[in-house]
Amino acid sequence: xxxxxxxxxxxxxxxxxxxxxxxxxxxxxxxxxxxxxxxxxxxxxxxxxxxxxxxxxxxxxxxxxxxxxxxxxxxxxxxxxxxxxxxxxxxxxxxxxxxxxxxxxxxxxxxxxxxxxxxxxxxxxxxxxxxxxxxxxxxxxxxxxxxxxxxxxxxxxxxxxxxxxxxxxxxxxxxxxxxxxxxxxxxxxxxxxxxxxxxxxxxxxxxxxxxxxxxxxxxxxxxxxxxxxxxxxxxxxxxxxxxxxxxxxxxxxxxxx
Amino acid sequence: xxxxxxxxxxxxxxxxxxxxxxxxxxxxxxxxxxxxxxxxxxxxxxxxxxxxxxxxxxxxxxxxxxxxxxxxxxxxxxxxxxxxxxxxxxxxxxxxxxxxxxxxxxxxxxxxxxxxxxxxxxxxxxxxxxxxxxxxxxxxxxxxxxxxxxxxxxxxxxxxxxxxxxxxxxxxxxxxxxxxxxxxxxxxxxxxxxxxxxxxxxxxxxxxxxxxxxxxxxxxxxxxxxxxxxxxxxxxxxxxxxxxxxxxxxxxxxxxx
Amino acid sequence: xxxxxxxxxxxxxxxxxxxxxxxxxxxxxxxxxxxxxxxxxxxxxxxxxxxxxxxxxxxxxxxxxxxxxxxxxxxxxxxxxxxxxxxxxxxxxxxxxxxxxxxxxxxxxxxxxxxxxxxxxxxxxxxxxxxxxxxxxxxxxxxxxxxxxxxxxxxxxxxxxxxxxxxxxxxxxxxxxxxxxxxxxxxxxxxxxxxxxxxxxxxxxxxxxxxxxxxxxxxxxxxxxxxxxxxxxxxxxxxxxxxxxxxxxxxxxxxxx
Numbered sequence: 001x002x003x004x005x006x007x008x009x010x011x012x013x014x015x016x017x018x019x020x021x022x023x024x025x026x027x028x029x030x031x032x033x034x035x036x037x038x039x040x041x042x043x044x045x046x047x048x049x050x051x052x053x054x055x056x057x058x059x060x061x062x063x064x065x066x067x068x069x070x071x072x073x074x075x076x077x078x079x080x081x082x083x084x085x086x087x088x089x090x091x092x093x094x095x096x097x098x099x100x101x102x103x104x105x106x107x108x109x110x111x112x113x114x115x116x117x118x119x120x121x122x123x124x125x126x127x128x129x130x131x132x133x134x135x136x137x138x139x140x141x142x143x144x145x146x147x148x149x150x151x152x153x154x155x156x157x158x159x160x161x162x163x164x165x166x167x168x169x170x171x172x173x174x175x176x177x178x179x180x181x182x183x184x185x186x187x188x189x190x191x192x193x194x195x196x197x198x199x200x201x202x203x204x205x206x207x208x209x210x211x212x213x214x215x216x217x218x219x220x221x222x223x224x225x226x227x228x229x230x231x232x233x234x235x236x237x238x239x240x241x242x243x244x245x246x247x248x249x250x251x252x253x254x255x256x257x
Numbered sequence: 258x259x260x261x262x263x264x265x266x267x268x269x270x271x272x273x274x275x276x277x278x279x280x281x282x283x284x285x286x287x288x289x290x291x292x293x294x295x296x297x298x299x300x301x302x303x304x305x306x307x308x309x310x311x312x313x314x315x316x317x318x319x320x321x322x323x324x325x326x327x328x329x330x331x332x333x334x335x336x337x338x339x340x341x342x343x344x345x346x347x348x349x350x351x352x353x354x355x356x357x358x359x360x361x362x363x364x365x366x367x368x369x370x371x372x373x374x375x376x377x378x379x380x381x382x383x384x385x386x387x388x389x390x391x392x393x394x395x396x397x398x399x400x401x402x403x404x405x406x407x408x409x410x411x412x413x414x415x416x417x418x419x420x421x422x423x424x425x426x427x428x429x430x431x432x433x434x435x436x437x438x439x440x441x442x443x444x445x446x447x448x449x450x451x452x453x454x455x456x457x458x459x460x461x462x463x464x465x466x467x468x469x470x471x472x473x474x475x476x477x478x479x480x481x482x483x484x485x486x487x488x489x490x491x492x493x494x495x496x497x498x499x500x501x502x503x504x505x506x507x508x509x510x511x512x513x514x
Numbered sequence: 515x516x517x518x519x520x521x522x523x524x525x526x527x528x529x530x531x532x533x534x535x536x537x538x539x540x541x542x543x544x545x546x547x548x549x550x551x552x553x554x555x556x557x558x559x560x561x562x563x564x565x566x567x568x569x570x571x572x573x574x575x576x577x578x579x580x581x582x583x584x585x586x587x588x589x590x591x592x593x594x595x596x597x598x599x600x601x602x603x604x605x606x607x608x609x610x611x612x613x614x615x616x617x618x619x620x621x622x623x624x625x626x627x628x629x630x631x632x633x634x635x636x637x638x639x640x641x642x643x644x645x646x647x648x649x650x651x652x653x654x655x656x657x658x659x660x661x662x663x664x665x666x667x668x669x670x671x672x673x674x675x676x677x678x679x680x681x682x683x684x685x686x687x688x689x690x691x692x693x694x695x696x697x698x699x700x701x702x703x704x705x706x707x708x709x710x711x712x713x714x715x716x717x718x719x720x721x722x723x724x725x726x727x728x729x730x731x732x733x734x735x736x737x738x739x740x741x742x743x744x745x746x747x748x749x750x751x752x753x754x755x756x757x758x759x760x761x762x763x764x765x766x767x768x769x770x771x
Contacts, residue, residue, distance in 0.1 A: 045770065099677045120673045135457025140464035147472055152670055155473040156409055159377045160437045162465040163356045164453045174689075175431075180674045196678045200649025201752040202770040207654035208676040211744055215661055215733035216669040219472035230468055238458040256302065256459040392714025397721035404729055412730040413666055416634045417694045419722040420613045421710045432688075476729035487725055495715040513559065513716040 004033040005055075006041070011048035011198050012191075013041050013098075016055050017115075023061035024054045026111050028071055028081075030064075031089045034115075038092035048198035048205075050096065051190050052119060053103040054112070059128065062110025065137065068243050078234040079227065082142035086111065090148060093118040094213065097206045099197050103190035104128045104179065109167070113178075114145050117152050120209060122179040123190045126170035130178055133165035138242020138252060139233045143226075147219040153177050261290040262312075263298070268305035268455050269448075270298050270355075273312050274372075280318035280364050281311045283372075285328055285338075287321075288346045291372075295349035305455035305462075307353065308447050309376060310360040311369070316385065319367025322394065325500050335491040336484065339399035343368065347405060350375040351470065354463045356454050360447035361385045361436065366424070370435075371402050374409050377466060379436040380447045383427035387435055390422035395499020395509060396490045400483075404476040410434050518547040519569075520555070525562035525712050526705075527555050527612075530569050531629075537575035537621050538568045540629075542585055542595075544578075545603045548629075552606035562712035562719075564610065565704050566633060567617040568626075573642065576624025579651065582757050592748040593741065596656035600625065604662060607632040608727065611720045613711050617704035618642045618693065623681070627692075628659050631666050634723060636693040637704045640684035644692055647679035652756020652766060653747045657740075661733040667691050 002019035015037055017024045026034075041050055054060050063086070072081040093100055093115065102116040104124035109131045116122050124130075132141060132149075141149070141162055149158050157176045161168075173179045183189035197205060222230060233239050237257045245252030259276035272294055274281045283291075298307055311317050320343070329338040350357055350372065359373040361381040366388045373379050381387075389398060389406075398406070398419055406415050414433045418425070430436045440446035454462060479487060490496050494514045502509030516533035529551055531538045540548075555564055568574050577600070586595040607614055607629065616630040618638035623645045630636050638644075646655060646663075655663065655676055663672050671690045675682075687693045697703035711719060736744060747753050751771045759766030 099673075120677055135454075135461045135465070138458040138461060140461040140468065143468060143472070146465075146468055150469065150472050150474075152668070154409070154411070154434070154668070155469050156379075156434055156437060158469050158473075159356075159466070162469070163377055163457070163462055164450060165457050166453060177668070177670055180670060193678060196680060197649075200677070200679050201652040201747075201750075201756055201766075201768040203747060203750055203752055204649045204652060204654040205677055207744065207747060208649070208660075209673070211654070211657060211660055211736075211740075212664065212669050212672050212676070214736070214740070215657070215664050216672075217474050217664075217731050217733075219474075222468075222471070226468075226471070230464065233458075233460060233464060236458075236460055238460055242458055252458075254458040392711075392718045392722070395715040395718060397718040397725070400725060400729070403722075403725055407726065407729050407731075411666070411668070411691070412726050413691055413694060415726050415730075416613075416723070419726070420634055420714070420719055421707060422714050423710060474731050476731075479725075479728070483725075483728070487721065490715075490717060490721060493715075493717055495717055499715055509715075511715040 002027055002030055004030050004037055006037045008047070011046065012194050013047055013050045015050060015052045017053070017060045018055035020056055022064065023058045023107050024056065024112070025061045025064040027064035027067050028085060031085050034089045035092045038096050041098060042092070042096045047098045048202055049194040050098050050100045051103055051194055052100060052115065053187070053190070054106065058106030059104045059108040060112030060115060061107045062112050065243060065246055073234070075231055075234050078231050083144060086114070086142070087144045090114060090118040090145070097209070099205050099209060101190050101193050103186050105186050110134060114148065117148050121193060123181050123183055123186055123193060124170045124173060124179040125186050126182045128170045128173070129167050130173040131165065131167040132161050133167065135162065135165040136242065136252070137246050138236070138238040138254065140230070143222050143230045150219055151217055259284055259287055261287050261294055263294045265304070268303065269451050270304055270307045272307060272309045274310070274317045275312035277313055279321065280315045281313065281369070282318045282321040283368050284321035284324050285342060288342050291346045292349045295353050298355060299349070299353045304355045305459055306451040307355050307357045308360055308451055309357060309372065310444070310447070311363065315363030316361045316365040317369030317372060318364045319369050322500060322503055330491070332488055332491050335488050340401060343371070343399070344401045347371060347375040347402070354466070356462050356466060358447050358450050360443050362443050367391060371405065374405050378450060380438050380440055380443055380450060381427045381430060381436040382443050383439045385427045385430070386424050387430040388422065388424040389418050390424065392419065392422040393499065393509070394503050395493070395495040395511065397487070400479050400487045407476055408474055516541055516544055518544050518551055520551045522561070525560065526708050527561055527564045529564060529566045531567070531574045532569035534570055536578065537572045538570065538626070539575045539578040540625050541578035541581050542599060545599050548603045549606045552610050555612065556606070556610045561612050562716055563708040564612050564614045565617055565708055566614060566629065567701070567704070568620065572620030573618045573622040574626030574629060575621045576626050579757060579760055587748070589745055589748050592745050597658060600628070600656070601658045604628060604632040604659070611723070613719050613723060615704050615707050617700050619700050624648060628662065631662050635707060637695050637697055637700055637707060638684045638687060638693040639700050640696045642684045642687070643681050644687040645679065645681040646675050647681065649676065649679040650756065650766070651760050652750070652752040652768065654744070657736050657744045664733055665731055
């Protein structure tokens with residue numbers, strides 16, 4: 001059964017992404033649960049740090065493509081899905097007053113990588129796998145998610161990841177600034193990181209997090225015309241070909257239409 | 258004979274910089290040819306990826322200094338040369354709808370590095386050599402080229418490269434984000450990169466490239482007064498000393514005048 | 515005795531931070547002396563490069579916490595201390611017309627790291643130690659200093675350094691873009707770097723430095739309300755707890771108040 005778990009132990013909260021049938025792919029209910037959990041954790045003044053992780057040895061394999069035919073199949077649905085549902089989840093992590101550490105094992109791709117990018121510190125296994133191979137599904141990265149990637153890594157990494165659609169290992173991800181540290185025991189290192197954070201003054205952590213967000217490079221907003229162009233892929237044949245190919249486990253044939 | 262070759266094979270275009278007498282230095286005719294080739298390739302909807310490379314085991318050694326006495330010797334000429342001729346070439350690469358991969362062997366310095374920086378992905382030999390050692394020629398980087406360097410790497414790399422004028426090897430360039438990957442067989446890895454790009458949906462690649470450019474940090478434009486200051490080097494003794502010294506193969510003596 | 519030395523040898527100036535009793539901690543007099551020295555060096559047209567270093571095998575251990583009870587204990591004092599005293603020193607380095615190389619051995623933390631970040635090129639020992647562990651002193655990074663950190667490294671490094679308060683070695687600092695090169699003999703490599711800079715045309719170096727600053731990402735200014743929030747830590751119990759704990763060599767107990 002798909003679920004977002006949230007447990008609180010002392011000053012720490014542990015949020016766990018679980019969807020055992022598909023490497024923790026994240027469906028609409030899970031995106032919404034993630035948003036709610038982080039809003040609740042934000043309001044809990046007793047916390048010092050949140051760790052987000054995946055169950056079953058995986059972080060998360062991205063948005064649940066099985067759902068696309070129902071929840072993301074038209075221009076209006078696609079814009080709502082990305083600009084509202086997913087954006088709300090990622091913003092809830094970014095805007096949470098507490099520091100958030102991502103503990104990353106196994107696959108961390110697509111929407112899973114977007115969740116990790118929205119955290120404050122990423123600890124990963126050298127064997128973790130990173131990427132956004134959606135070019136093979138026939139679509140580009142939605143603009144708000146692209147903005148968060150660019151704000152973290154700059155354009156060279158975004159171009160490499162998105163144009164090639166290659167999967168990177170932990171070392172490659174670290175070299176590109178996608179993760180801060182590699183660890184053999186990811187859970188242990190993430191917990192030690194959370195403890196180091198908890199040794200500092202919590203108000204200092206909150207001000208640092210808030211003003212780092214305030215003072216970092218944030219790409220401009222797109223205007224309405226650009227928004228429509230960014231989501232125009234939803235009306236292409238190649239989008240249907242890519243998503244259908246993925247679901248049918250067939251290699252898609254893209255024609256540029 | 259100096260030339261920019263362009264060959265199309267299936268869905269790929271190969272642009273080759275060649276000027277065998279001087280490590281593929283790029284003269285005015287070559288800058289103009291590069292602009293025209295990339296405008297044509299941009300218009301060719303059948304392409305999936307462009308690879309740019311140098312002939313004779315070198316990428317490119319920069320702008321052709323031999324020409325400076327005739328095409329870049331006054332304030333007006335210098336501003337036209339950089340803000341129009343070179344800027345048009347680099348913009349044609351950056352604004353080309355297709356992904357562009359740079360395959361870098363040998364020297365990749367000055368204007369050669371600027372071409373590489375304007376591409377989307379850079380694959381290099383560990384033995385390639387990178388830098389912009391124009392401080393030894395008596396002049397600073399022109400503002401549009403500085404903007405493209407800063408947009409890729411940020412200021413620490415720009416300061417190190419420009420103030421010291423040191424030549425970096427492939428590993429040093431990769432550590433600084435100037436190249437994405439090193440490869441023993443650069444041509445082969447660039448081709449495999451192009452094939453990975455071509456396996457994705459072409460419209461997705463084009464939207465990704467376009468919106469990464471749109472949403473990345475772009476330095477502000479300089480005003481007219483700043484433009485004049487940025488090009489003021491053309492009226493210094495040290496500029497003449499540096500260029501003359503280079504052509505005469507003598508070490509210049511700079512006086513700060 | 516605490517002091518900022520400044521010696522000129524040929525075309526080079528050597529600025530040395532010295533406060534032997536406390537790993538070169540920087541007190542108000544030293545911040546002011548640093549400002550004055552760099553303003554004088556800026557005005558000296560004969561120079562080609564400035565090297566800044568610490569005495570006694572250390573770079574600098576940060577602002578002198580001993581003084582905080584007298585010079586930085588109220589909201590008004592804290593804003594004056596950071597926005598005027600420290601900002602003036604860091605700006606004098608950044609705006610100095612000459613290239614500035616930091617030669618970093620031993621501790622380079624807090625205000626010491628801020629000085630290093632304000633230089634143009636950082637050469638460090640693999641055994642140097644970097645960080646801003648002020649979360650353990652109960653306060654966040656002041657906004658102007660945060661802006662200079664973000665302008666150099668981007669947000670991932672700022673979040674890791676500030677939220678965890680961990681101390682990094684030279685290799686970790688290099689991986690994060692905090693330093694450009696590691697060297698066994700830091701003094702020697704810094705001098706060779708200065709010599710490479712001096713081999714170039716001085717006006718080219720000055721224009722490069724000036725326009726790199728002009729064209730780099732600079733975070734927005736905070737408004738008055740945000741300034742007050744950023745310095746609100748000065749009125750918290752945890753700030754007193756952190757600073758008193760440090761001076762008494764006791765582990766502080768933070769309550770979030």
